[in-house]
Amino acid sequence: MLCGGHHSICGNSTTMAAPRNSARKRAERESPEHRRSLILKAARTCLSEKGMRGFTLKNVAAEAKVSISLLSHYFGSVEELLKSVFRSVLFEERPVEYRKPKTLADAISNLQDIVSKNFDPDYYSRRNLLVWLPIYEEMLLNTRTRRSLDGIEQELAREVARAVSDVARFRKSEVDVDGFAYEFLAFLDGLWIRWCLSDRRDTRRERSAAFRFLETALGPLGVVT
Template sequence: MPRVGVSKIRRKQLIDATVAAIHAHGYDATTMAKIAKRAGMSPGLIAHYFGSKDELLEATMRSMLTELQSLVAQRLREASDAPRARLSAIVAGNFDESQCVPETVSAWLAFWGQVPHVPELGRLQRIYRRRLHSNLRREFARMGIAPGETDHLAEVIGSLVDGVWVRAGLDGGGLDTRAARALIDETIDLHLAARGVAVARASENRAATAKKRKTA
């Protein structure tokens, strides 16, 4: 865990520098010295705050997960109470523009690649996955879908969210958030239609959410 005393400003500088270094050099080639150079600090100061490269990388992933959680929570607050609108809000939060620039996508994929080898990163990944699954399952359940089916649908849509991320990362050009959201919204509507669930069109839900954000 990070040492007590690191300021929020310095912590943000280090997190941003770590993400940039991973994008530029890859996970394995990212060193404390490279991160320190980008952050304008000495490697010794970083070691004082975080102890090791692994601790800094873990703190970076935790920070990114916290930011993602905040983005999803914000979208849910801005959405209407309709379950379908809230499903779109969850998707939109996961594909917020701030999370889909090439540097951030590269960092996420680099972390996921280390999950099988680093227990703490694996724990963080499981937290992310359970949270996404729970959010999706809750809204599907509010539509009257049977419990077993809600778990299945949450797994399908959660896997699609992760899959779109992986493809974008492999392409190396960032992520088209509009296309990603449309693809997943269309998939949700197809699954709901197959189960006889009548809902408003996703575009109408997004328009209502956008109007609420504008008037807030």
């Protein structure tokens, strides 16, 4: 594993499974979707193990066992690859299925779905924070990256705002929906980071804190946490 740097926490189960590949698995591996997903996984491994300095097309291609030209074909530049990683973690790894709500219960269920995805163990993990820290650093140091990734982040904020707004409408509550969505996402980030950095909390408490936060503006959500 080329990106096998100093972080023992990030193994790469894909490459480890390679010897057992059957013909079917190889074929799967060669489908464009599967290849794209392998490359994104390799990109996350490089980010978490080597930081932004090791996040190069060359390193990611080697980690994914594909050629640089194939990598460029799929993702273009390193900047575009970083955006794809960001977007894939926020949206593709945990797609939220939004259904236009007909009742308050539907609206609450959409919101629950968003919260549940957040606490998915693959997402709410130390491993994921190791991918995120170099991205944060790059966003601090590079205005263009900050703006483009912040734009993607705003899509997530709009998803949350839509779900909050639905519940508020059924409840006839007045809520500053955009401000509240922003603050809710900040709270989720803060809980996640604290959880990663301490050994004292379990995710049930975090989940319950997330719902209590929502309830301060939206009223009871009837969630057993």
